[in-house]
Amino acid sequence: MADLIVRFRKPADWADSVHIHYWNTRPQGRDSSWPGVPMAEEDGWLVHRFTGTTAASFVFNDGQGRQTGDLYRDADGWYAQDGRWHDRPPGPVPTATALDTLSAPAPSSARSRTAPRSAATQADRAGLPDFREETIYFLLTARFYDGDPSNNFFCRDRIRFDAAGNAVDPHWRGDFKGLIRRLDYIRDLGFSAIWITPPIENRSGLDYHGYHGYDWTRIDPRLESPDATYQHLIDAAHARGIKIIQDVVVNHSCQYGIRGQAWIDHLPIKYYVPQGSEPGRVDHGPYQGNLGNYAWPNRDDIDNPRAPDWYRERHTRDPEGTEPLVDPQTGETVPKPGYEPGRFFGIDANRLDPAWYHQEGFIAGGDWESAHPLQHKHLAGDCIDLATERENVKEYLIGSINRYLDMGVDALRIDTVKHIERDNLLEYVNAWKAHKPGLFVFGENLVKGYGWGDLGGGDNGPSQIRPWWYTRLGHDPRDPESGGDSGFPQLDFGLFSTFRDNLSRGSFEGVGRVLEMDWIYGNATELVTFLQNHDVGPDNDFRFRFKGEQWMAAAAYNLLWTVRGIPCLYFGEEIEFMKGAPQDIIGNDDTLESTGRAYFGDRIDDAHLAATQNHPLYRHIRRLNQIRRAIPALQKxxxxxxxxxxxxxxxxxxxxxxxxxxxxxxxxxxxxxxxxxxxxxxxxxxxxxxxxxxxxxxxxxxxxxxxxxxxxxxxxxxxxxxxxxxxx
Ligand SMILES: [Ca+2]
Ligand SMILES: [Ca+2]
CATH class of the missing domain: 2.60.40.1180 (Golgi alpha-mannosidase II)
Incomplete structure (x- = not known):
């Protein structure tokens, strides 16, 4: 059998050591470990020879964040700087002047007519799953369907009390057992993929949604039951032809650090007593008497082997938090009414472990449109910015998520993308894709507006924090085509943002303008499109469950299910659930039942299922899914x-x-x-x-x-x- 020889011309801005990472070679089925095998230079080209191989999938990379998209080759070839394969050596490398001419921006009207890249991309992925064939149902597991009341749990904040003063509607309520029971509901609605909120163990005053990670290696026990673990969920979904998309936070941990890895200094919350009160006398609802974790024996909000001795000793010796404890920072003794809430609930940004956390403080007003502070400062008091460029952080996060990929997770959704520098984040994305060839990974880069960055459109922020930048590999913020497809598509906030001014008012006006800019993305057919989600809605303030008439929502779905992109429905949209309610708590005293994150299970229990499935939008979406599934052109x-x-x-x-x-x-x-x-x-x-x-x-x-x-x-x-x- 002949050898397969591929050659690659290294771009000028790449590091010197270029590797080829490969998988799915034929006929052997071999793959390499990221970043792959070093390439040798020969006649000005970097060369790799696959012995006894007829075809292979691979990427070229420099091991430092720069790489090509996924490539596939079944004949010898030269991959040139024009991003194309040649069957024989192409002409001399263009001079710098010629390159500048090639990459000079053309008018957008002309660009939008240029040949799309998607067909080639698809061919490059021969034999691997194509996620564009799916449609996505997005849900907050804790708010979807309760299958096991024994794992229900109240968060510390925003507890709802009924008229008799009883705490009701626990934040952690829906779970995997309930979701497994309602997989058939989602399948009946026609969806073939479910995006679930981050399932890893969390810690925060309000952590039911999973975005305050504490232990990436464990699934939160408040979601699991002995007979309904994460593995059970994955297997049950697969048995119905449904794929699981796991939501992953790379950018930050919770304010308690990471179990077994990083400790963030503060006092155990069980020693906190508000001003004017006494230990054990305050009714915090389910947090009777103190604020430790009420459901677990030692009442701590932390159980971290990396905590200092004085802390870990209290974890077991004084479960109730009543014995005097000297604060090593100040020498004061707690519990003491009114003593420094910040020592219990806050963090000191100047005392974070530099091996794990960035050292630049919290994001403030002027930072939101500037890449460096946005990517190196803490997003919030319970979102502490990880030092994502450090090897120990990469190793921990990548390795933890690899385990879920091995369990069968089919795709990843990456949170808070713009808070991590692109080439740094692509190291994570590429490592997961290398671990599981064909893996679909998309990101959330929240922007309210077109998000064209330095390309205009009234954007205050630079390209480097905008969605299109992360879908590309180039380094010119004014020229998307200075680099190819990164293979990391994003949620389509640009299209979504126009819905405020068109679909929410019964019009398509302006939809054409944003679609004509599709050329800026690495591959617009892989964008994930939506009308709303847990954070945003298409209204003036971008913050409510869709408020418009039912026919307007239906028109939005007609659009989303037929234009390019992978449609994603946010749970409840199919029945106009909590129509007009804020997506998240707004007022100081709001609890979840008044928001778009209200418990959904009451609408899909046995007594109400038939009525829900008879809703005009439910039936409409089901038919759109049926049509899209039958017509590959609509998918891809x-x-x-x-x-x-x-x-x-x-x-x-x-x-x-x-x-x-x-x-x-x-x-x-x-x-x-x-x-x-x-x-x-x-x-x-x-x-x-x-x-x-x-x-x-x-x-x-x-x-x-x-x-x-x-x-x-x-x-x-x-x-x-x-x-x-x-x-x-
Ligand atoms: Ca439950
Ligand atoms: Ca960051």
Missing amino acids: APMSQLAEWGCGLSFVRDWNQGESYAVVGLTIGGGQDIQVGGVRDGLYRDAVTGDERQAQGGNLSFHVKANSAGIYVLEGPGKLGEDGPYLR
């Missing part, structure tokens, strides 16, 4: 022939040169006659109505009823699903 194809006229939108999605080909027209408001030019001739069938149309001379004309969609598929399957008020 780039968009072309885009036209938008405020009350309507039309476009073509062409997958693999006509292999799957759809012409889409969307209406909002009245019914419309839609004509699309430049399409393939042939017989089209509408997946919505079953209508058949012939395209001739490159033109296809059809009528779409008010607030509906036409999805004309070339040689398509015909009508899919049953009519409803928003697809008919």
